[in-house]
Amino acid sequence: MDFSIFGNRISKSSGIMELMDDLGNALNGKDKKYMLGGGNPSHIEEVNKIWRKRISQIMSNENDFEKMFVNYDAPQGNISFLESLANLLNKKFNWNITAENIGISNGSQNGYFILLNIFSGLYKNNQKRKILLPIVPEYIGYSDQLVSENSFQGTIPKIVEVKDNFFKYNIDFDSLNISNDISAICVSRPTNPTGNVISDEELTILSDIATKNNIPLFIDNAYGLPFPSIIFDKATPIWNENIVYSMSLSKLGIPSVRTGIFVARKEIIKALSRANAIMNLSNSTIGQFITKPLIENGDIIRISEEIIKPYYYNKSRKTIKIIQDTFGDSIDYKIHVSQGALFLWIWFKNLPITTSELYEKLKEKNVLVVPGKYFFFGLDKKWNHSEECIRITYSQSEEDIKTAFQIIHDVIRAI
Numbered sequence: 001m002d003f004s005i006f007g008n009r010i011s012k013s014s015g016i017m018e019l020m021d022d023l024g025n026a027l028n029g030k031d032k033k034y035m036l037g038g039g040n041p042s043h044i045e046e047v048n049k050i051w052r053k054r055i056s057q058i059m060s061n062e063n064d065f066e067k068m069f070v071n072y073d074a075p076q077g078n079i080s081f082l083e084s085l086a087n088l089l090n091k092k093f094n095w096n097i098t099a100e101n102i103g104i105s106n107g108s109q110n111g112y113f114i115l116l117n118i119f120s121g122l123y124k125n126n127q128k129r130k131i132l133l134p135i136v137p138e139y140i141g142y143s144d145q146l147v148s149e150n151s152f153q154g155t156i157p158k159i160v161e162v163k164d165n166f167f168k169y170n171i172d173f174d175s176l177n178i179s180n181d182i183s184a185i186c187v188s189r190p191t192n193p194t195g196n197v198i199s200d201e202e203l204t205i206l207s208d209i210a211t212k213n214n215i216p217l218f219i220d221n222a223y224g225l226p227f228p229s230i231i232f233d234k235a236t237p238i239w240n241e242n243i244v245y246s247m248s249l250s251k252l253g254i255p256s257v258r259t260g261i262f263v264a265r266k267e268i269i270k271a272l273s274r275a276n277a278i279m280n281l282s283n284s285t286i287g288q289f290i291t292k293p294l295i296e297n298g299d300i301i302r303i304s305e306e307i308i309k310p311y312y313y314n315k316s317r318k319t320i321k322i323i324q325d326t327f328g329d330s331i332d333y334k335i336h337v338s339q340g341a342l343f344l345w346i347w348f349k350n351l352p353i354t355t356s357e358l359y360e361k362l363k364e365k366n367v368l369v370v371p372g373k374y375f376f377f378g379l380d381k382k383w384n385h386s387e388e389c390i391r392i393t394y395s396q397s398e399e400d401i402k403t404a405f406q407i408i409h410d411v412i413r414a415i
Helices: 005-011 015-028 045-059 062-069 079-093 108-118 200-213 266-279 286-296 299-327 355-364 398-414
Strands: 102-105 128-133 152-154 158-162 166-170 182-188 217-220 243-248 260-263 334-336 343-347 389-393
Touching: 045 062, 045 286, 045 299, 062 286, 079 102, 079 286, 079 299, 102 108, 102 266, 108 217, 108 243, 108 260, 108 266, 182 200, 200 217, 260 266, 286 299, 299 343, 299 398, 355 389, 355 398
Parallel strands: 128 152, 128 182, 166 334, 182 217, 217 243
Antiparallel strands: 102 260, 158 166, 243 260, 334 343, 343 389
């Protein structure tokens, strides 16, 4: 059976498919697996209690149950939720937005598929336009989303090596090429996979570039402020008419409700809503309904800052200590400075095989990581560094992390 060009592209093997497939297969297997590859948030019991309580409240109230499960919402989202969130963002960040500036999608990945394709590919003058990634590595979930092939333009960062086996990526503005075929800029903050947080200064420069060129700047804030606040360094959220600011409910501990949130100028939100009507008919109401009271009273910020952020900060530091203790001086490695998100990014500078091959060897030992090559897309030249890095999540138990890194150490030493 023949597929269309788009059909072949969307159904081919991809990094994100392999990642999710490995996760699913591992969970169904009998052997103990060490799941350092996925992005599933930790099961934080204190947070789980909050969601169980909210579900109990809803289920015990017939009217609330019907509102959440029985009725379709508008393609833009639940108006009451949108108004509550606009009020929270205005109060927290002194923004000047209304409910018309906010749109909901069935997960932020779904929303990015819509919006990145709205701003890429062929335009009416037959010019092909691209999405600029000002710094790679960047989120694996973007890489295969564009309907038009080769519509990302990635930029290799500056690497700053820091003492004690750390390093950091910074935007190389001297290499940033804003040509006429660039239609949008996209960056995540903090970044999946590296935990990098671009500075306020870097973000301001990108915003100025977007404004000067009258193109949108997408800021993927799935791990950032004001929720879930998994961001460890100073970072100021900004928004203006040229910025599309996205958030998610997933890392609050409810990834299965698939709720993405976008803040943008009204015409972009209208475009997102119209595409939602075509693709999804409506959005999932569940996440909006569960979290609305916590948004209204501000508890969502308290939960993020007092429970979720400290939990992941401590997990990050403990995992770094495990790696340092396990690897010692016997392995040549560097860790990207951990500034947020759920991941650590490890660079094996002189590894004699690629990290894609390392991934297969670790998989044989029941340790799942993600090889770095999937996060380096849109580049116009090969960069060996892309096959020297792996991403791991530190959301698993401390015992599993210790065992997994002992296996990683032994495999690399054997190599």
